[in-house]
Amino acid sequence: MTASKSASGACLCGAIRFTATLPSLGAVHCHCTMCQRNHGAAFVTWFAVPPAALKVDAGAEDLVRYASSTHGSRSFCRHCGSPLFCENSEHPERVDIPLAAMSEPIDRAPQVHIFYDSHAPWVSPTDGLPRLGGETGLEPVKDETKTEKGPR
Secondary structure, eight states: OOSSEEEEEEOOOOOOEEEEEEEOOOOEOOHHHHHHHTTTSSOOOEEEOGGGGEEEEEEEGGEEEEEEESSEEEOOOOOOOOOOEETTTSTOOOEEEEEEGBSSSOOOOOEEEEEEGOOOTTTOOOOOOOBBTTTTEEEEEEEGGGGGOOOO
């Protein structure tokens, strides 16, 4: 990990470039179905910073916001479709950023798998990180054999 005080990132086409001021608030692997569908992946690795710590350096006019739920929105590039930021009115103290959008390392590695009871059955992480689930996505997963779900 880096001792840098900030890290830069961008969308796939480079139209949107941004800087996140560190330290981050945390980093997680999210297995919720919304993240799976939004990113077209088994899970998404997010890190969070306070909203004031995220600066869009270029392309703010190309950032499109989609209300993905009654309490959340996801932003993406209007040109290449890259998912970039996730905001949640239930947690206004943070904005989530996909770690894969970063051009530089951040200040920490992912610490936990969340919403693991929605995980894709074709992926079994072997990193030894805690696996959380339940209604909030943040409760300990007790019996992993009961968390397997078929394709969505």
